[in-house]
Amino acid sequence: MTALGALFYLLAAVLLGAAILTATRRNPVHAVCCAVVVFLAVGGLFAVLGAPLPGVLMVVVYAGAIMVLFLFIIMLLGLPAGDGPLPAGRLLVPGILGAATLLALFVLIGADPAAQTLLPAAQASPAAVGTLLFDTYWLAVEAVSILLFAALAAALLLGRGRPGPGQPATGGRGA
Amino acid sequence: MNIPLSHVLAVAAALFVIGGAMAAARRSILMILIGVEFMLTAGSLAFVGAALAWGNVSGQAAVIIVMGLASAEAALGLALLVHGRRSGGTVDADSYARLGGDA
Numbered sequence: 001m002t003a004l005g006a007l008f009y010l011l012a013a014v015l016l017g018a019a020i021l022t023a024t025r026r027n028p029v030h031a032v033c034c035a036v037v038v039f040l041a042v043g044g045l046f047a048v049l050g051a052p053l054p055g056v057l058m059v060v061v062y063a064g065a066i067m068v069l070f071l072f073i074i075m076l077l078g079l080p081a082g083d084g085p086l087p088a089g090r091l092l093v094p095g096i097l098g099a100a101t102l103l104a105l106f107v108l109i110g111a112d113p114a115a116q117t118l119l120p121a122a123q124a125s126p127a128a129v130g131t132l133l134f135d136t137y138w139l140a141v142e143a144v145s146i147l148l149f150a151a152l153a154a155a156l157l158l159g160r161g162r163p164g165p166g167q168p169a170t171g172g173r174g175a
Numbered sequence: 176m177n178i179p180l181s182h183v184l185a186v187a188a189a190l191f192v193i194g195g196a197m198a199a200a201r202r203s204i205l206m207i208l209i210g211v212e213f214m215l216t217a218g219s220l221a222f223v224g225a226a227l228a229w230g231n232v233s234g235q236a237a238v239i240i241v242m243g244l245a246s247a248e249a250a251l252g253l254a255l256l257v258h259g260r261r262s263g264g265t266v267d268a269d270s271y272a273r274l275g276g277d278a
Contacts, residue, residue: 005177012186019190019213023197028205035209038190042216046238049183051223054238058219061242066212066249070205073253077260079205091200098196105188115181117228124232133236144243151247155254 004121008048015041024091026082032070039063049119053126183224191217204259204266208252215245 018037025031039062046055109115133141194213201207219238226234260266263273 002177008176008178008182012182015186016189016193019193022209022213023193023200028203031206031209035212038213039216042190042220045186045220046223049223050227051235051238054219054223054235054242057239057242058216061246062212062216066246069249069253070209073256074205077257077266079203079266086200091196094196094199097199098192101195102189102192105192106185109181109184109188112181115184116179119176119178119180119183119224119227120230121176122227122230124226124235128232129235129239132232133239136233137236137240140240144240144247147247148243151251155250158254158258 002121004048008045011041011044011048015045024085026084026086028074028079028081029071032067032074035070036063036067039067050121050123051129052123053129180224180228184221187217187221187224190214190220202267202269204252204256204268207268208249208256211252212245212249215241215248 015038018034018041022031022034022038025034039058043055043058043063046052046058191214194210194217196210197213198207198210201210219241222234222237222241226232226238256266259271263271
């Protein structure tokens, strides 16, 4: 096994372990910290699989921006903090259903002959990805930018709070 | 590199199922959102593996677009969470039952 292959299995083990920890922690801060580990490991996996640009973006956008936003919200709202793992009874039914789904997916993946090909050790340059993105898929990029703007406007509207009966609708203070 | 594509797909499937089980098992809306993020990330991982297997960069472009969708989803979901907490006082998904009549 080459060094890249060993790195892949190591990162995959870290990823799945941290994901299971995230799903079972009761304290939301602990869960978000485990989720940061998951996204860092996914960024590493992207780099191993020859996608340095999505890997770096994964670290910056997911582990950096989105998870810090989650932490901000937890601290802003003062969510109730439990301790330790979830009780096993709550995890039983989703766990059984998830295990059955996973078994079916593994059988499907194993039965596909195209999935058994060994991956080449190739790297896609960020310039090639960027050129493709803005050349062939420019419409999708524009659609995502409109979606982000709509999400921004909706977040501003929702976060502003409800104005009182006599007050004008503009104003920064929440009700 | 000695990794078959099936192992990448297996890791992506496992992450997807963990995210789905998390969204189903947790009651806090915050944890449900993190579960949905895991599911989107698993889709991105499968895209990157397929891009490498077929030598086609389009998969990586799709990952970047999925990332934009996921950040819009997280921003809107968290804004809804803050709004719900302000008007309802809780982040428990089971307690948003005002349309049921008695709550």
